[in-house]
Amino acid sequence: MPGLTRRAIVIQNTVKEMTSVTHLLDAIDLRYDFIVNKFDQVKEPQCEAFKQQIQNETKTCNLKNVDNIWFIAAESVPEFDWLQMMNAWVPNNTQ
Numbered sequence: 001m002p003g004l005t006r007r008a009i010v011i012q013n014t015v016k017e018m019t020s021v022t023h024l025l026d027a028i029d030l031r032y033d034f035i036v037n038k039f040d041q042v043k044e045p046q047c048e049a050f051k052q053q054i055q056n057e058t059k060t061c062n063l064k065n066v067d068n069i070w071f072i073a074a075e076s077v078p079e080f081d082w083l084q085m086m087n088a089w090v091p092n093n094t095q
């Protein structure tokens with residue numbers, strides 16, 4: 001895993017479902033992002049609360065190396081800011 005330049009962990013409902021992987025990455029000091037899949041299954045009134053829940057879980061699980069959390073919904077793939085995610089993943093090569 002250290003040779004990988006980007007590590008993305010796909011979750012669906014909770015950060016806790018992947019804590020064994022994230023604690024391993026934290027233990028060997030590797031950075032990673034979460035991709036929350038099927039975000040469109042969260043009903044509109046609960047979207048912000050769900051996002052906050054995921055943020056809080058990263059803190060309560062003592063995850064140290066989370067860089068970004070991306071919320072992706074199949075129903076709104078065209079609206080997702082793919083460029084922002086790619087810019088976060090691709091190192092800036094201006095020298």
